[in-house]
Amino acid sequence: MASKTPSMRVLSRYLLRPQASLHPRxxxxxxxxxxxxxxxxxxxxxxxxxxxxPILHHTAKSTLSNPELPADIRKGQTxxxxxxxxxxxxxxxxxxxxxxxxxxxxxxxxxxVFRCTMNLAADFGTERVFNTPLSEQGLVGFAxxxxxxxxxxxxxxxxxxxxxxxFDQIHNEAAKYRYRSGSTGVHCGGLVIRMPTGSVGHGALYxxxxxxxxxxxxxxxxxxxxxxxxxxxxxxLSAIRSQDPVLFMEPKILYRAAVEHVPVDAFYxxxxxxxxxxxxxxxxxxxxxxxxxxxxxAIAAAxxxxxxxxxxxxxxxxxxWDRETVLxxxxxxxxxxxxxxxxxxxxxxxxxxxxxxxxxxxxxxxPVKRVTGWATHTGLMYEQFIIPDVTRVYDAIKxxxxx
Amino acid sequence: xxFRYTSRILRLQRGLGVQTSRNGCRVATNAPVWQHCRAVAxxxxxxxxxxxxxxxxxxxxxxxxxQPSQTQAISTYRxxxxxxxxxxxxIGVETTDxxxxxxxxxxxxxxxxxxxxxxxxxxxxxxxxxxxxxEEGIAIGSASALSPADVIFCQYRETGVYMQRGFTLxxxxxxxxxxxxxxxxxxxxPVHYGSKxxxxxxxxxxxxxxxPHAAGAAYxxxxxxxxxxxxxxxxxxxxxxxxxxxxxxxxxxxxxxxTRQVPCIFICRNNGYAISTPTSDQYRGDGIAxxxxxxxxxxxxxxxxxxxxxxxxxxxxxxxxxxxxxxxVLIEMMAYRVGHHSTSDDSFAYRQRVEVEDWKRRxxxxxxxxxxxxxxxxxDEDKEKALRSVTRKEVLRxxxxxEKEKKPSIKNAFEGVWEELTEEQKMHxxxxxxxxxxxxxEYDVEQYEGGISxxxxxxxxxKQT
Numbered sequence: 001m002a003s004k005t006p007s008m009r010v011l012s013r014y015l016l017r018p019q020a021s022l023h024p025r026x027x028x029x030x031x032x033x034x035x036x037x038x039x040x041x042x043x044x045x046x047x048x049x050x051x052x053x054p055i056l057h058h059t060a061k062s063t064l065s066n067p068e069l070p071a072d073i074r075k076g077q078t079x080x081x082x083x084x085x086x087x088x089x090x091x092x093x094x095x096x097x098x099x100x101x102x103x104x105x106x107x108x109x110x111x112x113v114f115r116c117t118m119n120l121a122a123d124f125g126t127e128r129v130f131n132t133p134l135s136e137q138g139l140v141g142f143a144x145x146x147x148x149x150x151x152x153x154x155x156x157x158x159x160x161x162x163x164x165x166x167f168d169q170i171h172n173e174a175a176k177y178r179y180r181s182g183s184t185g186v187h188c189g190g191l192v193i194r195m196p197t198g199s200v201g202h203g204a205l206y207x208x209x210x211x212x213x214x215x216x217x218x219x220x221x222x223x224x225x226x227x228x229x230x231x232x233x234x235x236x237l238s239a240i241r242s243q244d245p246v247l248f249m250e251p252k253i254l255y256r257a258a259v260e261h262v263p264v265d266a267f268y269x270x271x272x273x274x275x276x277x278x279x280x281x282x283x284x285x286x287x288x289x290x291x292x293x294x295x296x297x298a299i300a301a302a303x304x305x306x307x308x309x310x311x312x313x314x315x316x317x318x319x320x321w322d323r324e325t326v327l328x329x330x331x332x333x334x335x336x337x338x339x340x341x342x343x344x345x346x347x348x349x350x351x352x353x354x355x356x357x358x359x360x361x362x363x364x365x366x367p368v369k370r371v372t373g374w375a376t377h378t379g380l381m382y383e384q385f386i387i388p389d390v391t392r393v394y395d396a397i398k399x400x401x402x403x
Numbered sequence: 404x405x406f407r408y409t410s411r412i413l414r415l416q417r418g419l420g421v422q423t424s425r426n427g428c429r430v431a432t433n434a435p436v437w438q439h440c441r442a443v444a445x446x447x448x449x450x451x452x453x454x455x456x457x458x459x460x461x462x463x464x465x466x467x468x469x470q471p472s473q474t475q476a477i478s479t480y481r482x483x484x485x486x487x488x489x490x491x492x493x494i495g496v497e498t499t500d501x502x503x504x505x506x507x508x509x510x511x512x513x514x515x516x517x518x519x520x521x522x523x524x525x526x527x528x529x530x531x532x533x534x535x536x537x538e539e540g541i542a543i544g545s546a547s548a549l550s551p552a553d554v555i556f557c558q559y560r561e562t563g564v565y566m567q568r569g570f571t572l573x574x575x576x577x578x579x580x581x582x583x584x585x586x587x588x589x590x591x592x593p594v595h596y597g598s599k600x601x602x603x604x605x606x607x608x609x610x611x612x613x614x615p616h617a618a619g620a621a622y623x624x625x626x627x628x629x630x631x632x633x634x635x636x637x638x639x640x641x642x643x644x645x646x647x648x649x650x651x652x653x654x655x656x657x658x659x660x661x662t663r664q665v666p667c668i669f670i671c672r673n674n675g676y677a678i679s680t681p682t683s684d685q686y687r688g689d690g691i692a693x694x695x696x697x698x699x700x701x702x703x704x705x706x707x708x709x710x711x712x713x714x715x716x717x718x719x720x721x722x723x724x725x726x727x728x729x730x731x732v733l734i735e736m737m738a739y740r741v742g743h744h745s746t747s748d749d750s751f752a753y754r755q756r757v758e759v760e761d762w763k764r765r766x767x768x769x770x771x772x773x774x775x776x777x778x779x780x781x782x783d784e785d786k787e788k789a790l791r792s793v794t795r796k797e798v799l800r801x802x803x804x805x806e807k808e809k810k811p812s813i814k815n816a817f818e819g820v821w822e823e824l825t826e827e828q829k830m831h832x833x834x835x836x837x838x839x840x841x842x843x844x845e846y847d848v849e850q851y852e853g854g855i856s857x858x859x860x861x862x863x864x865x866k867q868t
Contacts, residue, residue, distance in 0.1 A: 141615025
């Protein structure tokens with residue numbers, strides 16, 4: 001065995017990115033050392049139960065009742081799978097149905113550090129599914145060029161924390177390709193850049209970040225964050241079909257944690273619609289990705305304790321985002337809270353709050369509250385204090401209602 | 404046990420398709436066929452050890468560092484000397500007289516256009532311009548050796564590539580004036596040309612970003628060449644300067660081009676300056692060509708003032724690039740940037756006027772080809788005068804027509820960011836329209852094609868379903 005002593009394990013985990021300590025299969029190891037866990041006997045924190053949480057479809061019936069699914073899918077079969085398998089199924093379908101689809105990135109040939117590309121190289125060949133050298137700017141630039149010549153590359157950046165060498169390629173090249181090409185009509189639509197994002201509890205500074213706000217500042221990009229296996233499959237297929245470059249950010253803690261019934265056949269979910277996950281009357285919570293689970297648990301506690309009714313909205317597409325669904329909800333409830341993991345300053349919450357303020361000012365009963373990461377970095381021992389938890393969302397509901 | 408060793412074990416286990424089960428023991432599953440396990444073992448007296456990172460390295464007991472500064476510089480390939488004489492008469496020039504005349508006329512046309520546009524910028528009629536002086540042979544010569552179907556990515560000083568491929572004077576002028584007929588729809592700075600018909604991607608000002616694009620595009624072409632063996636195979640060609648080759652994108656691109664074996668020619672124009680920075684402040688190795696070996700890429704250094712050498716090198720590079728499915732090739736074309744970096748630059752602030760004058764007099768691609776043409780009785784002073792006079796008139800005519808064109812429709816400010824206008828954009832268009840309507844004296848919208856109605860066109864657009 002490679003690593004027998006704990007110190008070796010910890011070090012190799014960080015020195016060997018592909019080994020992926022954060023690989024959920026290795027979580028049993030990580031549990032031997034909990035860097036930042038909730039208190040024993042906590043009533044609010046630590047109450048996210050993936051097996052029963054209402055935002056996942058625990059039965060086939062629940063999945064198939066989704067009106068966004070086409071009729072034939074709603075009559076079809078489902079299978080209980082986790083999020084990485086849903087990503088894998090979407091990639092597999094895309095590779096099967098369109099020869100222009102390519103899947104590549106660092107370490108993806110053996111299945112990827114989060115197993116999203118399992119068996120794809122073996123089944124579709126290494127001409128279409130392949131490892132790239134370790135260079136994010138290189139592999140993203142390569143993907144842009146391939147897309148501009150008619151291919152549909154799905155490039156993987158191993159962690160969102162490592163996307164920054166490719167920032168120039170994404171912001172200055174992918175986003176502007178169609179615009180600067182003018183009437184020549186050349187563009188890099190078909191390009192999807194996938195990356196695992198968000199906190200897992202032991203990722204510290206460089207395996208925790210959610211840099212979506214840096215990309216929602218860039219016209220020309222679509223930024224998508226799925227919350228569940230059904231969403232991941234349907235949104236990823238739409239992203240590959242889209243004629244705009246898409247950043248597809250997959251919450252990495254959900255790769256294994258989120259399991260639900262997913263239609264076996266391929267389906268497409270809209271890239272311009274938010275989704276109301278739970279209707280409510282008194283306050284609207286707008287979120288996306290992992291914090292939706294935190295919000296769901298907090299809502300359960302708050303509704304029980306305060307007798308209020310909370311509406312929960314998943315933005316899904318962070319940019320361009322569905323203003324109408326959010327505004328319609330806030331005009332009804334008169335109160336809004338935005339929850340995301342990344343920092344508050346110039347974050348997605350700021351944009352949502354400003355839009356609500358501009359277009360629903362007279363309906364507001366309370367200021368729009370943001371529950372987000374603080375203006376600091378995610379130090380290893382402090383993640384529980386930095387990433388929004390059930391307590392903070394619960395308290396935000398309380399304060400917003402009492403305002 | 405070192406981390407290196409640990410990592411190798413882990414990699415091997417992965418390579419074997421081994422998975423960690425929950426209790427930590429490993430269960431072998433079927434290994435996919437593409438995975439190879441390289442043996443690390445070797446016998447005691449073997450001359451080579453199969454380290455996975457350097458498979459053919461022999462052992463040595465001599466402690467001998469590679470000293471690049473002590474090795475001889477890579478040679479520069481030429482066909483014709485600076486007096487226009489062919490060095491190896493047996494091989495000749497592989498260029499017909501008509502072709503040579505055509506190349507010459509295009510180089511002269513480019514230099515005249517450059518001169519006039521530089522002057523126009525000085526008069527305030529253009530905002531910006533970049534000349535190709537000293538590098539006309541590289542752009543025109545290499546473009547002439549490619550197939551029109553090959554896909555080209557330029558940096559910005561490759562006007563000659565566009566000209567040789569058939570970009571017309573009015574197309575150049577429309578772009579320079581960013582008028583209603585500009586392919587770029589008035590969005591880009593001058594000299595950022597692009598053409599779908601000529602298979603040249605639109606230029607972006609960012610340096611070196613086009614190099615990984617070319618690698619990826621070449622990979623797309625490699626696949627498409629495989630899909631349609633009946634059509635002529637295509638390659639990608641990428642131009643960049645020696646300064647851009649310092650960017651990470653250059654390294655990333657050549658490395659991935661090599662690992663994916665893409666049919667791409669990377670053409671470095673080494674003109675001695677990156678704006679003001681001389682090559683001595685840019686790199687310490689033997690130019691850009693010396694880097695090719697590091698990536699495992701076939702490489703050649705060429706005299707960029709010798710258009711026949713440029714052509715032959717490019718032709719051979721294209722053959723190599725298509726050999727056996729595909730492979731990248733690097734060519735370093737040597738030149739001297741006779742002009743300023745751009746109209747925003749005065750190069751005499753960092754180099755001697757006499758240095759530039761020396762280069763102009765001593766050697767440049769146009770005079771060298773002219774000497775060859777004259778030696779072969781294909782050209783004389785009268786023809787030169789006539790060509791220059793006609794070309795000057797053609798350029799000025801195209802210039803005057805383009806200058807009078809309307810500006811593009813204002814809708815082009817918003818269109819083409821995404822495939823379709825977003826709801827957010829529609830709100831912004833409405834807000835802008837409101838401002839333009841209520842403060843009509845503050846804006847001159849009538850210069851733009853269709854005036855304010857350009858915005859109405861956008862708002863009327865229905866979402867495609």
